[in-house]
Amino acid sequence: xxxxxxxxxxxxxxxxxxxxxxxxxxxxxxxxxxxxxxxxxxxxxxxxxxxxxxxxxxxxxxxxxxxxxxxxxxxxxxxxxxxxxxxxxxxxxxxxxxxxxxxxxxxxxxxxxxxxxxxxxxxxxxxxxxxxxxxxxxxxxxxxxxxxxxxxxxxxxxxxxxxxxxxxxxxxxxxxxxxxxxxxxxxxxxxxxxxxxxxxxxxxxxxxxxxxxxxxxxxxxxxxxxxxxxxxxxxxxxxxxxxxxxxxxxxxxxxxxxxxxxxxxxxxxxxxxxxxxxxxxxxxxxxxxxxxxxxxxxxxxxxxxxxxxxxxxxxxxxxxxxxxxxxxxxxxxxxxxxxxxxxxxxxxxxxxxxxxxxxxxxxxxxxxxxxxxxxxxxxxxxxxxxxxxxxxxxxxxxxxxxxxxxxxxxxxxxxxxxxxxxxx
Amino acid sequence: xxxxxxxxxxxxxxxxxxxxxxxxxxxxxxxxxxxxxxxxxxxxxxxxxxxxxxxxxxxxxxxxxxxxxxxxxxxxxxxxxxxxxxxxxxxxxxxxxxxxxxxxxxxxxxxxxxxxxxxxxxxxxxxxxxxxxxxxxxxxxxxxxxxxxxxxxxxxxxxxxxxxxxxxxxxxxxxxxxxxxxxxxxxxxxxxxxxxxxxxxxxxxxxxxxxxxxxxxxxxxxxxxxxxxxxxxxxxxxxxxxxxxxxxxxxxxxxxxxxxxxxxxxxxxxxxxxxxxxxxxxxxxxxxxxxxxxxxxxxxxxxxxxxxxxxxxxxxxxxxxxxxxxxxxxxxxxxxxxxxxxxxxx
Numbered sequence: 218x219x220x221x222x223x224x225x226x227x228x229x230x231x232x233x234x235x236x237x238x239x240x241x242x243x244x245x246x247x248x249x250x251x252x253x254x255x256x257x258x259x260x261x262x263x264x265x266x267x268x269x270x271x272x273x274x275x276x277x278x279x280x281x282x283x284x285x286x287x288x289x290x291x292x293x294x295x296x297x298x299x300x301x302x303x304x305x306x307x308x309x310x311x312x313x314x315x316x317x318x319x320x321x322x323x324x325x326x327x328x329x330x331x332x333x334x335x336x337x338x339x340x341x342x343x344x345x346x347x348x349x350x351x352x353x354x355x356x357x358x359x360x361x362x363x364x365x366x367x368x369x370x371x372x373x374x375x376x377x378x379x380x381x382x383x384x385x386x387x388x389x390x391x392x393x394x395x396x397x398x399x400x401x402x403x404x405x406x407x408x409x410x411x412x413x414x415x416x417x418x419x420x421x422x423x424x425x426x427x428x429x430x431x432x433x434x435x436x437x438x439x440x441x442x443x444x445x446x447x448x449x450x451x452x453x454x455x456x457x458x459x460x461x462x463x464x465x466x467x468x469x470x471x472x473x474x475x476x477x478x479x480x481x482x483x484x485x486x487x488x489x490x491x492x493x494x495x496x497x498x499x500x501x502x503x504x505x506x507x508x509x510x511x512x513x514x515x516x517x518x519x520x521x522x523x524x525x526x527x528x529x530x531x532x533x534x535x536x537x538x539x540x541x542x543x544x545x546x547x548x549x550x551x552x553x554x555x556x557x558x559x560x561x562x563x564x565x566x567x568x569x570x571x572x573x574x575x576x577x578x579x580x581x582x583x584x585x586x587x588x589x590x591x592x593x594x595x596x597x598x599x600x601x602x603x604x605x606x607x608x609x610x611x612x613x614x615x616x617x618x619x620x621x622x623x624x625x626x627x628x629x630x631x632x633x634x635x636x637x638x639x640x641x
Numbered sequence: 642x643x644x645x646x647x648x649x650x651x652x653x654x655x656x657x658x659x660x661x662x663x664x665x666x667x668x669x670x671x672x673x674x675x676x677x678x679x680x681x682x683x684x685x686x687x688x689x690x691x692x693x694x695x696x697x698x699x700x701x702x703x704x705x706x707x708x709x710x711x712x713x714x715x716x717x718x719x720x721x722x723x724x725x726x727x728x729x730x731x732x733x734x735x736x737x738x739x740x741x742x743x744x745x746x747x748x749x750x751x752x753x754x755x756x757x758x759x760x761x762x763x764x765x766x767x768x769x770x771x772x773x774x775x776x777x778x779x780x781x782x783x784x785x786x787x788x789x790x791x792x793x794x795x796x797x798x799x800x801x802x803x804x805x806x807x808x809x810x811x812x813x814x815x816x817x818x819x820x821x822x823x824x825x826x827x828x829x830x831x832x833x834x835x836x837x838x839x840x841x842x843x844x845x846x847x848x849x850x851x852x853x854x855x856x857x858x859x860x861x862x863x864x865x866x867x868x869x870x871x872x873x874x875x876x877x878x879x880x881x882x883x884x885x886x887x888x889x890x891x892x893x894x895x896x897x898x899x900x901x902x903x904x905x906x907x908x909x910x911x912x913x914x915x916x917x918x919x920x921x922x923x924x925x926x927x928x929x930x931x932x933x934x935x936x937x938x939x940x941x942x943x944x945x946x947x948x949x950x951x952x953x954x955x956x957x958x959x960x961x962x963x964x965x966x967x968x969x970x971x972x973x974x975x976x977x978x979x980x981x982x983x984x985x986x987x
Contacts, residue, residue, distance in 0.1 A: 287946050294723030309949075396820065452820060455840055458755075458927025458934040459942040471821075602949050609755075616842070616930025623749065630752075635949045638720060 314347035320531035348519035352552035368392035400465030405604020414505030499576035715956035811923025868902030
């Protein structure tokens with residue numbers, strides 16, 4: 218009798234344990250990272266959603282970007298993870314995304330409004346709806362206008378080249394006694410924009426990565442030269458090993474660099490943190506011999522195929538992708554939206570900061586003059602592999618560990634090894 | 642008379658309380674007595690030892706041996722899939738790739754140059770950090786063993802960093818050593834030129850050694866201090882009466898009697914040094930370039946952080962690192978045994 222009771226209690230305990238870890242019907246977890254205020258805006262929006270849909274409980278797990286970049290892929294490989302996630306590795310992880318096409322209320326609405334970026338986040342050769350871009354980003358430069366004015370140096374104009382910006386920034390740095398004239402984020406994506414402006418091509422005839430070409434080498438050698446002569450911030454590029462991401466934003470915010478190459482996602486960050494400390498402007502991307510392109514990209518909200526509640530997930534996604542919600546989210550976060558309808562009808566960014574509004578306008582204009590390859594790379598499966606190899610080896614060359622020629626050889630070898638591994 | 646009665650009554654009360662407290666123990670003993678007798682009868686005394694060791698061995702097997710074998714299996718596979726069943730068997734390819742090298746002392750000649758750079762860095766780190774850690778901990782323990790004013794306070798001061806999380810340690814020192822950090826602020830205040838410590842290969846490496854010593858020396862100092870306090874005082878008194886010089890006292894009494902504790906410290910420091918990762922990852926991220934990239938970070942980057950992960954290569958590297966740790970532990974065991982034998986002969 219006692220044994221039976223013990224067994225019953227143990228069984229009840231085990232069931233209790235299992236049910237406490239399994240997702241309950243109506244539970245939706247979102248893994249979310251924030252660059253600025255978007256986490257707060259999402260919380261507000263989701264709060265309203267739950268009021269209207271009391272049967273669905275949405276939990277937002279706010280995590281750091283590194284968790285999304287490093288831990289989420291491992292969870293996904295294990296067939297685990299959240300129900301929805303905000304990610305930037307859209308294509309590389311696309312096999313883990315849920316196809317929302319049969320689940321959303323109106324698939325045509327999604328195709329019409331988010332169709333341009335749909336291929337960035339779905340497995341090649343499918344018409345899957347995996348999610349939508351919460352923001353479209355574009356790389357571009359920022360100049361500390363106050364420093365330029367104090368130095369009596371004119372801001373280079375619209376079609377200024379990388380050399381023009383280097384020369385002007387150097388004059389400003391010398392005059393204003395700041396540590397570095399220029400800074401560029403430690404990121405392969407950021408480095409790619411000027412390489413494309415110099416005419417680089419990443420994609421081989423077979424669709425696989427092409428060996429590093431002369432145009433890429435031309436910019437990389439210029440970049441390393443700038444690091445060696447102090448024109449470009451060395452701190453950002455030698456501050457880590459491997460492909461670790463490092464931003465130079467803090468140096469710009471602290472008035473330590475005259476020109477900073479990053480992207481549109483920094484606008485709300487600068488608006489909040491720089492405030493009235495100094496005047497700053499977005500400059501668009503400097504030109505190279507081939508063009509003046511920036512690199513598009515952004516973060517997408519995707520549904521994960523391992524979810525236990527796909528219908529509820531689709532409801533949440535439908536809500537977040539709806540026109541009024543996208544409009545409000547973009548206006549409050551100062552993010553460039555991907556939604557065609559919202560773009561066509563125009564936005565009223567909720568900021569009193571005239572600099573931020575102007576900067577966003579400049580990025581919107583710049584997004585119309587991108588190189589073809591720049592538009593293609595976010596949806597190409599090998600982009601991240603090239604970015605990783607570029608960062609690892611260029612930073613070793615920047616630290617003086619290897620020559621440029623050795624770095625080029627290593628970049629090609631690293632990419633070849635990854636291509637070989639992926640075939641296994 | 643009344644006192645005697647009260648005492649007897651108190652003694653009875655405490656006796657019955659004690660018996661009540663022992664009840665569960667007796668009950669438990671009663672329950673396990675029969676099976677234990679059966680085990681002893683069936684398997685003998687040797688079997689009893691194995692029986693008592695079994696829970697520990699099970700835990701060791703599940704959490705140490707099993708992961709080791711799984712890791713080894715991963716090291717024989719390729720691709721980026723996570724599940725072993727989805728991975729392709731490649732034999733010893735990952736090991737061949739790691740050892741594909743013209744000159745191991747020149748990582749640039751190796752296929753996996755960052756692995757050999759990390760091995761070289763770890764080797765130098767172990768040599769420097771272990772030597773300095775032992776020396777600094779020993780000197781600190783010797784000082785703290787003297788009759789200092791506020792001795793307990795000083796002991797707490799040296800132990801305090803041990804209580805900090807490695808991430809906090811890394812961040813604190815990053816704020817001190819970075820371009821606009823506390824150290825440069827101080828230098829600038831005294832009229833010196835600031836220096837970007839973490840961008841300089843040699844200074845960054847020295848910083849990783851220094852910071853790890855600062856963070857962990859308190860623990861090792863405590864072990865050595867315990868050893869010092871266990872040395873009988875009369876030996877020192879006899880030496881003092883003989884007029885023995887301080888250095889001779891140290892080399893002939895303190896050091897030999899401290900050796901068992903020092904051996905423990907050496908092996909712990911050595912293992913910890915080979916595994917160095919967390920505070921360095923926060924402090925330098927492995928940079929500048931790869932000058933503070935250590936083997937554990939290489940394994941982490943290859944297996945988890947790289948854009949296209951290679952768990953097989955990471956597993957192979959960690960098996961090699963595990964072998965090094967096994968060799969180091971066996972060396973320590975050998976040293977310890979040979980000392981015990983010498984001691985027994987004397």
